[in-house]
Amino acid sequence: MTMKGIREMTMINNPVIPGMAPDPSIIRVDDEYYIATSTFHWNPGIQIFKSTDLANWELIDFVLKEGEVNLRGTYTPAGIWAPHLSYDASTKKYWLAYSHMTNMAGREFNADSYAIWADNINGPWSEPLYLTSIGFDPAIFHDEDGRHYISILEWETRKGYQAPGHIVIAEFDLDKGKMMGTWQRVTQGFTSRGCAEAPQIYKHNGYYYLIIAAGGTGYAHGVEIGRSTDIFGPYEPHPSKEPIITSSPRHLFSLGDPDAGHFEMYNPTSKMQKAGHGSLVQTHTGEWYIAHLMSRPLEGTLLNPLGRETSIQKMKWSQDGWLEMEDGSNLAKMxxxxxxxxxxxSPASHDVHDHFDDATYSVQFMTPYRNQEAGWVNTMERPGYLRIYGENSLFSQVNPALMATRATSFHYEFQTRVQFAPDHYSETAGMGLYYDSNNWLYAHLTYSELSHGTVLNVLQAKLGNRNELLQETIPVPENVIDLKLIYNSGIAEIFYRLEPDGPWQVLANTIDAAYLSDEGVNGQPGEIGGFTGLFNFIGSVDAHQHDSYADFDFYTVKND
Structure with missing residues (x-):
């Protein structure tokens, strides 16, 4: 075998999970690996990915899919935050702790945290067990003596106190569902970057190691570590006093800043940005890795349309018992x-192909704000098609009728065929790009009172403003059309054809869609507007009588 062949078999390319897959929490059970990631305002909640080699990950299921949470009215980027996945070897139970962020106004950050368990990674999962509302990012640690501990950020709101708060730890009786004792404050971070959050506890060679995210959700993000012989501390910081993983290794003093984009920390020499929020795992081969989030901005910009993705770094333990990257540096690698x-x-494909020939549609489909229910979306009423009943406008945070999949590449082609017979201008159906209720692009069929028939149009939402992009609509006399969207590094082109084998016609070209990114949506100066990511979608609207529906023949996304 050639040296090239050996390299291809043994090297992992990041990101291992492209597209919206932030805050990864990784575990190993025997020789299989699982990662849980955040889902924010998207349902079903909490993605679960599976791998046997750490390089290729398959989305196998969602956890919150039975109406456990109500995400209607969720503002970007609230919702389901930072799930922590753990496995209790003594009981052989899987545990998930997560926060439901319900309010971010006034920087109050009201979040209720819960834990659920299951005997199988695919569920069924237990009813949610309430943990606390002290802050967000809870994690469960199962100690060797059978005791269980919750670590979490205690969110600080008081004027004159260091934000965002303390990392706190408490013992919990998971069987009885109650806290043992009180929350113990243990640290506000191990470096000067501040914004300590997402605390996770590990035990190795007699020490408790506390791994935390730091530096905020932007370009100063990193992974920090401290250790103690007692779970409640005091915790000794890593000797470097710097993050053990980051994309921007230069020193930063940012204590007291609760969160920020820190655009000044962009690293022009790195393809990977925002590396942080890590989760540790020991492999069945005895090696150590950290799964962490990262972003990839569009070339020449600070905009990240794919949101925060999941990457892997190989780690080692130093002679004096500290965790560090295998090469001894703290710069995250691609x-x-x-x-x-x-x-x-074989390399995992992130393409999406669903011709809706089965009773169930692809597990990859997600819906913002509301649950997926057969009353408004199903493959049963017309076999071979996905039927979507129109409801609220796409500006709605209550009942939008959307089926979407994560964008995973800067270059891809997205196609669908839709059959739709509207009889009012408030009835629409089609496809497009979606970030949240205020930011999307929508090529759709609707009814024209001028021509008394179905026409094709393009609607855009940008920072909550509505804009019709076409000066003249396209007649669609047979009520069926093929639509194609090509996304190329933030530029969108939309095509259509009225015959399945006919030539493609340009509907709209060179549409600037780069704003459909974490930094391009509704943010305050210096902060990140969102941290979710771009989606492709099909959907329908009926702001008339709620009696229309659209039938979609197929849905394909092919990445270049």
Whole structure:
């Protein structure tokens, strides 16, 4: 075998999960690996990915899919935050702790945190067990003596106190569902970057190690670590007094800043940005890795349309018992060594192809704000098609009728075929790009009172403003059309054809869609507007009588 062949088998390319897959929490059970990630205002809640080689990950399920949470009215970027996945080897139970961020106004950040458990990673999961409302980002640690501990950020709101607050730890009786004792404040961070959050506890060679995210959700993000012989501390910071993983290694003093974009920390020499919020795992081969979030901005910009993605870094323990990256640096890498002796599986495809020939549609489909229910979306009423009943406008945070999948590449082609017979201008159906209720692009069929028939138009929402992009609509006399959207580094082009084998016609070209990104939506100066990511979608609107529906023949996304 050539050296090139050996390299291809043993190197992992980041991101391992492209598109919206932030705040990864990784565990191993035997020789299988699982990652849970945040989902914010999207349902079903909490993505679960599976891998056998750490390089290729498959979305296998969602956790919150039975109406456990109500996300209607959720503002970007609230919703389901930072799930923490753990496995209690003594009971063989999977545990998930998560926060439901319900309010971010006034920087009050009201979040209720819960824990659920299951005997199988695919569920069924228990009823949610309430933990606390002290802050957000809870994590469960199962100690060797059978005791359980919750770590979380205690959110600070008082004037004159260091934001965003303290990392706190308490013992919990998970069987009885109650806290043992009180919250113990243990640290406000291990470096000068501040914004300590997402605390996770690990035990190794007699020490408790506390891994936290720091530096905010922007370009100063990083992974910090401290250790103690007692779970409640005091915790000794890493000797470097710097993050052990980051995309921007230069020193930053940002204590007291509750969160910020820190655009000044952009690293022009790195393809990877925002590396932080890590979760540690020991492999079945005895090696150590951290899964962490990252972003990739569009070239020449600070805009990240794919949101925060999941990456992997190989780690080691130093002679004096500190965790560090394998090469001894703290700069996150786009390529890392795979597990020793583990051959990588075939590269995972992130394309989406669903012709709706089965009773269920692809697990990859998500819906903003509301649950997916057969009353408004199903493959049963017309076999071979996905039927979507129109409801609220796409500006709605209550009942938009959308089915969407995560964008995972800067270059892709998205197609669908829709059949739709509207009889009012407030009835529409089509496809497009979506970030949240205030920011989207929508090519759709609707009814024209001028021509007394179905026409094709393009509507855009940008920072909550509505804009019709076409000066003249396109007649669609047979009520069926093929639509195609090509996304190329923030530029969108939309095409249509009235015959399945006919030539594609340009509907709209060179549309600037770069604003559909974390930094392009409704943010305050110096902060990130969102941290979710771009989606492709099909959907329908009926702000008339709620009696119309659209039938979609297929849905395909092909990445270049």
């Amino acid at each position: 390529e890392v060594k795979g597990m020793e002796g583990v051959q990588l599986s």
